[in-house]
Amino acid sequence: MIIRSTVLAKFGDNIATEMIASAAFVTSSKPDDLGRIACKGIDPYFVEKMKPGGVLVGGKNFGCSSSREWAPVALKAAGVKLIIADFFARIFYRNAVNLGLPIVECPGICQKLQVGDTVEVDLEKGTLKIPGTGETLKISPMPLFLIRRLEVGGLIPELQKEFQKR
Amino acid sequence: MNITEKILARAAGKKRVEPGEIVQARVDRALFHEKAGPGFFENFESLNTPIWDKDKVVVVADHAIPPSNVYSANCILETRAFVRKHDLKNFFMGKGICHQLMAEEGFVKPGLVIVGADSHTVTQGAFGAFATAVGSTEMAWILAKGSLWFRVPEAYHILVDGRLKEMVFGKDIILRVFGMLGMDGATYRTLEFAGSAINELSIDGRMAICNMVVDAGAKNGIIEPDAKTHEFLESLGVAGGEAFRSDTGAHYAKTFCLDASRLEPQVACPDSMDNVKNVREVENVKIDQAFIGTCTGGRLEDLRYAAMFFRKQPVHPDVMLVVTPASNRIYKQAITEGLIKTFIDAGAMVTNPNCGACGGGGMGVLGENEVCISTASRNTKGRMGHVSAQIYLGSAATVAASAVAGQVADPREIL
Numbered sequence: 398m399i400i401r402s403t404v405l406a407k408f409g410d411n412i413a414t415e416m417i418a419s420a421a422f423v424t425s426s427k428p429d430d431l432g433r434i435a436c437k438g439i440d441p442y443f444v445e446k447m448k449p450g451g452v453l454v455g456g457k458n459f460g461c462s463s464s465r466e467w468a469p470v471a472l473k474a475a476g477v478k479l480i481i482a483d484f485f486a487r488i489f490y491r492n493a494v495n496l497g498l499p500i501v502e503c504p505g506i507c508q509k510l511q512v513g514d515t516v517e518v519d520l521e522k523g524t525l526k527i528p529g530t531g532e533t534l535k536i537s538p539m540p541l542f543l544i545r546r547l548e549v550g551g552l553i554p555e556l557q558k559e560f561q562k563r
Numbered sequence: 564m565n566i567t568e569k570i571l572a573r574a575a576g577k578k579r580v581e582p583g584e585i586v587q588a589r590v591d592r593a594l595f596h597e598k599a600g601p602g603f604f605e606n607f608e609s610l611n612t613p614i615w616d617k618d619k620v621v622v623v624a625d626h627a628i629p630p631s632n633v634y635s636a637n638c639i640l641e642t643r644a645f646v647r648k649h650d651l652k653n654f655f656m657g658k659g660i661c662h663q664l665m666a667e668e669g670f671v672k673p674g675l676v677i678v679g680a681d682s683h684t685v686t687q688g689a690f691g692a693f694a695t696a697v698g699s700t701e702m703a704w705i706l707a708k709g710s711l712w713f714r715v716p717e718a719y720h721i722l723v724d725g726r727l728k729e730m731v732f733g734k735d736i737i738l739r740v741f742g743m744l745g746m747d748g749a750t751y752r753t754l755e756f757a758g759s760a761i762n763e764l765s766i767d768g769r770m771a772i773c774n775m776v777v778d779a780g781a782k783n784g785i786i787e788p789d790a791k792t793h794e795f796l797e798s799l800g801v802a803g804g805e806a807f808r809s810d811t812g813a814h815y816a817k818t819f820c821l822d823a824s825r826l827e828p829q830v831a832c833p834d835s836m837d838n839v840k841n842v843r844e845v846e847n848v849k850i851d852q853a854f855i856g857t858c859t860g861g862r863l864e865d866l867r868y869a870a871m872f873f874r875k876q877p878v879h880p881d882v883m884l885v886v887t888p889a890s891n892r893i894y895k896q897a898i899t900e901g902l903i904k905t906f907i908d909a910g911a912m913v914t915n916p917n918c919g920a921c922g923g924g925g926m927g928v929l930g931e932n933e934v935c936i937s938t939a940s941r942n943t944k945g946r947m948g949h950v951s952a953q954i955y956l957g958s959a960a961t962v963a964a965s966a967v968a969g970q971v972a973d974p975r976e977i978l
Contacts, residue, residue, distance in 0.1 A: 411746055411835065413943040420923035421948055424634050426601050438950040458747035458780065462943050463922070464682040466602050466698040486780055487751050488682065492698035540585060542712075552700050553606045556707060560610040 398520040398548050400479050400499055404512050405451035406436075406443055411458045414489065418467035431467050432474025447476035452516060455482035456507035460489025469493040479518065481525070483507050484537070494543050497551030501525060502537035509534075520544045565718050565813040567753040567785055570693040573805070574676045582717040582814070590619070592670055593705045594679035596661050597624040597635075597642040598924075602699030603680075604645050607706055614649055615709035621653045621670055622646055623661035627924035628917045635924065659890025659916040662686040662774065662858040666766075667892055672796065672804025673788040678711060682777040683858050683940065689769035690796070691788035691806055696777060716782045718753040719744075720815040723760040725824035730974040732868075733768030734860060734938070734958035736760070736821065737775045738829035742839030743819060750780030752816070755809065760823035761786060766795045767864035774859045775940045778836045828973055830936075831956040834944045842961055842973040849881070852935040853966035855959050856887030856914075857921045860938025863893050865959035870902040872963040872978060873909035879969030884911040885927040887919040911966075923947045929954070936965045 422434035436443035447453070453472065459482035460468060469492045472480065480493065481501045493500045501518050503525055510516070510527070517526040518536065521544060525534045549555050564572065564579065572580045574588035600622070614620060624642055627635040639656070646654045655664050662683050665671055673691035677684060680702045687694035697711070705711055723736055740754075754776045761769070769786050776784030788806040796804070828842040855861065855869050866888060878884045886906045888894040894916055897903050906913050920927025921939040929935055929948035935955070937947070942954035957965070960974035967977055 413945075415923075415941070415943045415945045416950075419945040419950070421928075421945065421950075424632075426638075438945045458750065461746060461780065462682075462778065462941060462946075464680065464696050464698055465598075466700060469698075470602075484747075484750065486747070487782060488696055488698060488777075491701060495698060495700040552704060553609070556606075556610055556704060560612050560707070 398499065398544055399517065401515065401517045402478050403451045404454050404510050404514045404516065405449065406440065406446050407454040407510065407512055408439060408456070409507065410456035411461055412439070412455055413462035414460055414465050414468035415462055417460070418465060418471045423467055426467065428470050428474040431471035435471035435475035444475050450476040450478050452479045452481060453477045454507060454510045455480060457483045459485050461486040464488045466492050466496065469496050469498050473498045481506055481510065481516065494546055495552040497547060499547050503534055506534070520547070565755060565809040565815065566691065566787055566807045567693055567718060567755065567783060568715060569807040570674055570676065571713060571715055580715045582715050584715045585712055586715060587710055587712055588676050589710050590678050590705050591675040592619055592621060592677040593702065594621045594623070594661055594665060594677065594681065594684060595702050596626055596681055597638045598626045599680035599699045599702065600642045600645060601638050603703040604641060606700065607703040610703070610707055612707050614706045617649065617651055620651055620706065621665060622651055623664055624656040625660045626918045626922065628657045631925040657915065657917065659892070660858045660861070660918055663862070663889040666690070666770070667799065667890055669799045669801040672801060673792065674805030674807055678705060683774050685777045685781070685784050686770050686774040686858060688773040688776070688783050688785040689766065690792055691785065693783055693785070695783045716751055716753045717816040718755050719749060720818040721754055721756045721821065722818060723756065723758040723821045723823050725760055725822045726763070727760055727823045727826065730960050730978070731826050731828055732958045732960065733764050733771040735826055735829045736823065737772045738831055738839050738956065739821060739826055740819070741775070741779055741831065741837045744779050744837070746778070746835050746837045747780045749776060752781050754781045754784045756784065756786050762789065765864055766791060767862040770862070771859055778940050828958060828961050828975065830961060830971060831942055833942055833953040833955065836940070836942060836956065842957065842971065845971045848955070848971040849934065850936050850965055850970055851881070851883065851933045852927065852929065853882055853884045853962050854920045854927055854935060854937040854939065855962050856885065856889065856919050857939040858889060859940040860959050861887055861889035861893070863896055865938060866893065866897045866902050867900070869959045869963035870905045872967050873905050873911070876967045878910035878966050881969050882966050884966045885914060885920055886911045887914045887926065888916050890916050920947055936962050936971055938962050
């Protein structure tokens, strides 16, 4: 799976799911409704910035705290095509992949990437290219079965394929 | 192997597992609540397949019940419809918080693999089970297949020896551990607790410790089952399970030692669970709200210690105190012991057992710049309401002391 896109927003460390999708703003579980309130408490212009569709960069422990799936649903609905972070909290990692939202772990990346940078990520090869600087970085390997899951659009499409065959 | 590795090996049908290995493990219990359910119901139905084993599924409506808004009401209705459609017998509505009910209603045994669509599913590690959290969509997989993939975690050994002082509890132990590890310090790890101070803890204290491991990023927390565990389970009529023990020489990536006898009451300060200090170092922080409740700190032991403060002094006039017992069983016992009357006479608002104020869903939402001290597990910005609200976390004794003092207070100073 290869993704080429542009960084449209960048956050720091320990971004909790409570801040990505605050209970105070959630009035429905529908993706479009969640997309409208994505990261409202962190950056009121986030949804506007993400509208064209692009990359969100985070630091350490992205998506920590609550297991709520509203968080990756909101981000995907707001236009996030790929999240690159130093590392992800484990429940968020699983949730994002299950929802078909590609994620990449690359220690130190938060220092390296800025809004406006383009990136090219190859999940199978395990590389992240930054054409602007000519760098190619190694990303933390993702198990192949999870890459395949992302390729079909997430856990539900994968399960639907399997159960429709029966 | 350590205890977690043994449980996963057995569940995966393997003789041995190594940290980092990916295994497919049979699931013994699947748990979800009314806020997690609606996220996957439609998707599960689209698979047109029956639930793998209905007896192993536990559904609890606990997050915002009775509901305070239409969204919460609809979540409960959708959950009830799913339960009816699939004839799920293990359904609890408004009887308490799911993690407390899992234990009280006899769904937990040592050695089981317990997966829940809620972070604090990890609480059940207190009984020597492997208990971990996933998101809503993953629950569709579990219901269809009855198994799940796991990467076997590296384990940290947290050895706590010595005797806890008065007014120092399991909650203070886990807060101190957080201060040591940091919010991401246990990411993907097992936190295995052992030592004389852990052995001395009541079941309530052990549950409080295991409950919070997820908030340092851990995959699971675990304590080897012992006579106390078996006594507790027997009192519920629960038999069986497999009490695994960590082998001498089992591998731990790191070992941390804590001297319980030197531990003071702790408080996690805004805005993160690892911003931990001795309570006595936090001076002159006036509070607007105090909250005693949740799957972290709403158990009988918590209510008993809190009541000790309110027998002597009322809630400070500038403080709103909300008490939310973690289950009806605890609530009724607290009534029998006169604790509920003590809280009410002191000026508290006592609510029905549910998650309540913890997640900002109701029963104690925080307003702009409001300051709250709570027995819950989380104090991230926006957790309990407005993003500007400030949340301190402590034991029930610390919260009660603060409710009386009108500011963050060391329980040893107040009683």
